[in-house]
Every structure is written in structure tokens, then in C-alpha cells.
Amino acid sequence: MTNLLFFYENLLDESFSQTDLGILYKAIPFEQLSATIPSPRGLVTGQGRKSWFDVSGGIGLMILKHVMGVSDRMLIDRINTDWSMQLFCGIRLRPGERIKDSNLPSWWRSYIGQYLDMDAMQQCLAGYWKPWIKDTAFSFEDATCYESYIAHPTDCKLLWGACKEVYALNQLFRKQLKLRKSRSNYEKHKTLFLNYQRCRKKSRRKERKLRKQLLGFLYRLLQLNDELQARPATHISKRKATRLKTIRTLYEQQHNKAFGDRNPQIKDRIVSISKPYIRPIIRGKEIKAVEFGAKVNKLQVDGISFIQRLSYDAFNEGTQLVDTIYLHRKLFGKCTHHSADAIYATNTNRKYCRQNNITTNFIPKGRQKPALVEQSKTMRAALNRQRSTVLEGSFGNEKNHYHLNKIKARNQSTETCWIFFGILTANASIISKRMQQAAAQIKSTAA
Secondary structure (H helix, E strand, C coil): CCCHHHCCHHHHHHHHHCCHHHHHHHCCCHHHHHCCCCCCHHHHHCCCCCCCCCHHHHHHHHHHHHHHCCCHHHHHHHHHHCHHHHHHCCCCCCCCCCCCCCCHHHHHHHHHHHHCCHHHHHHHHHHHHHHHCCCCCEEEEEEEEEEECCCCCCHHHHHHHHHHHHHHHHHHHHHHCCCCCCCCCHHHHHHHHHHHHHCCCCCHHHHHHHHHHHHHHHHHHHHHHHHHHCCCCCCCCHHHHHHHHHHHHHHHHHHHHHHCCCCCCCCCCCCCCCCCCCCEEECCCCCCCEEEEEEEEEEEECCEEEEEEEECCCCCHHHHHHHHHHHHHHHHCCCCEEECCHHHCCHHHHHHHHHCCCEECCCCCCCCCHHHHHHHHHHHHHHHHHHHHHHHHHHHHHHHHCCCCCECCCCHHHHHHHHHHHHHHHHHHHHHHHHHHHHHHHHHHHC
């Protein structure tokens, strides 16, 4: 029996609008968002491989990634078999037609990450979502860390990883020069590292000894690498050259730590060879004292979150309050109430809020007027409750349900893109529910 659903456009669109993805689709201004990103060259000229998606479809792919929470390959498999996901991305596959390129989500993430303008996109989203956002004069602020998917770094792990990479590169150079494999002490140092890793209790003495041994081995490997690379018959890819440059920086940092000051403060410390832009973010939590990833300072209005600052370097969020209020005014206009954590309650921030008639949840300094004590206490309690439940709850919601627990992107631009669209998807799901409730209310009133 033939399914008539796929032969009538109006019937198909009506069926799509009633699905969960169709409801979510209405909450996202795809045309406005895609206008901030230029079309790929192949899409304009028609040359190269077939362009399955336009920019709107690429944005749809990014959102579907966080809605479904699956890998890129599984996402393409789902699109091939789910007509509602196809319509969400603006395509319709003919019977028997399939998308075979499982790297499309990764390609679009890389492309959108290059041209991502968060400020322009957030302005488009705020303007589109305003009818479903109440109490726009109330704002909330806090910071969190979206961790990157890397192994917990230690000095010995990093040095041994560097040794493995340089050793493999040296063997590649020798193969290009048609030389036999080098008789280095690779197996010896591998055994030393594995024996150390098997130790249940790793004393500082053992760690210091192994670190110096690996530093010496890495120094000899880098010297050999320079000799081989100087020959004209050897060549290296741009990616491996960048990785080698990172390893040299890592060696300098670890050498200064081992043979320089006892407790040196390492600037721009490398904690991952594959992701050299990642820095340790000290959070002071009981479970995780240090996190590795992007630190994000967020503005939230009526449960909808916006990124005020995203940085892979640690920063003091207490200095961001003025910029956050400026972002609020830029997106929604007047700000009368602002709630933030105790770290934001600096004298500079207090003075700014007082001069601009902004009520905060900060505990007041000095003696207060008896008539206003109870009123200000009630207001602070209400603002604190909203911040500690809705805002801090949104962090866990995004990390647990929208694929932001461990960011598995490979470079800085794609990781930023991953975080932005994860937060956008969480916001869009809230707006879609509000739109659905408003439509149901209008329908019930009309009846």
C-alpha cells in the first residue's frame, strides 16, 4: 500500500509541524541565523561534491546533534531513515536515496566554527524569542566550565605522549630516507613508564625521577628529529609540524619546572598535546578542584541563557558584571534587577549597580534603614532562589541532556561551535514548550 504522506506537500508539512522536531523547528529562526554565515564556495559555484545541505541545513545538523546526543555517523544514519529529521534540515531524500558521507556533521561544524559570530546570532535569537520571554528587566549571571574530552593530564603522561609522537615521527623520516629503524631506548623507557603507572602509590620521588628520565629521552629524540628534518628528502604535514611545535613548548615548560624554580608559575601551561589551547581552570569544588575546558560566563533572562564570555584561559568572573549588564541592555533593554554569586559583589560592581539603579542580591554593607531591611531581605531571597535553581540548574541540564558533559571536538573553533549550539538547543527546547502552551491557551480561549 502506498503511503500518501509523501505525495502531498501540505499533508507532509502539517504532519511535520505536529512532531517534536517540528515544534522545535518553529522555535529557531533558521533564515536569520544562516544570514550571519556565508554559503560554502561549492554551494555557490556548484562545483565539487554534491551539497546535501545549505547553511540552514548545516545549522539544523548542529542542533540535531545535541537533540539526539549521538555520534556523527549515527546522526547521518538517522537522517537517512527519518523523514522528520530530513525536513528539519531542509531536505527530502527520494526513495532509495541515501547520504553516504558520515563526516558531513563534522565538516559543517568545522565550517560554521570558522565563521561563527555569537554576538550576531544571539541578537537574532533574542529578537525572535522576545514574545515568549517574560520579566526581561530581571537578569541572572554565573560562570561554569564545559569540560573537554581529554585524559586527566599529569607531567609523566604528557612527557611520555610527547616521546611517543616524536619517536613515531623519527621513524617516518627514516622511512622516507630509506634507512633502517633507529636503535633508540624506546622500549626501555616504555617499560619504565608502564612500571610507574602500575604503582598503586606514586611517590613524589618516583615521579620526579621518571620525569627527568623522560625529559632526557625527549631531548635526544628532538635532537635526532632536527638532524633528520634538515635533510632535503624528508617532508612533514602541516598538522604534524604544529604538533611538533607544541611538543617543543611542552619540553621547555617541563624542563623549567624540573630544573628551574621549585614552584614555578607556568604561563599558558599545556595540558594536552592534541589540544594545546586547553588550560587548567581552577574551580575549587570538592569533587573537581581543577577542570579542563572552556570557561563560560552566562547571562540568563527568564530561564533563557546567553553567552557573555567564552574563554579557554582562566578569568575572574567577578570582573564581568558590567559587561553582562551591557549585554542584557543590548538584547532586552532596561535592566532593573540583577542576581549573581558572591564573587561578583565587588566594590566596583556595587557602585555601578547603585549608580544605574539596579537592585542586586548582594548583602549590603554598613547600617541599613530599618524600614527597608525586611523588604531588601525578601528581594535578595527571591533573586537568590531564582539564580540557584534555574540558572545553576541549566548548567546540569545542558551537560546531562544536550551533549555538553564532555566536548569531543578536535580543535578550538569546533569546540566553541559545539558549546554554542548545545546552549542554543537547550534554549530552543524551552521556547518551543512555551510556544506550544501559548497556542493551546489561545485554542482553548477561542473554543
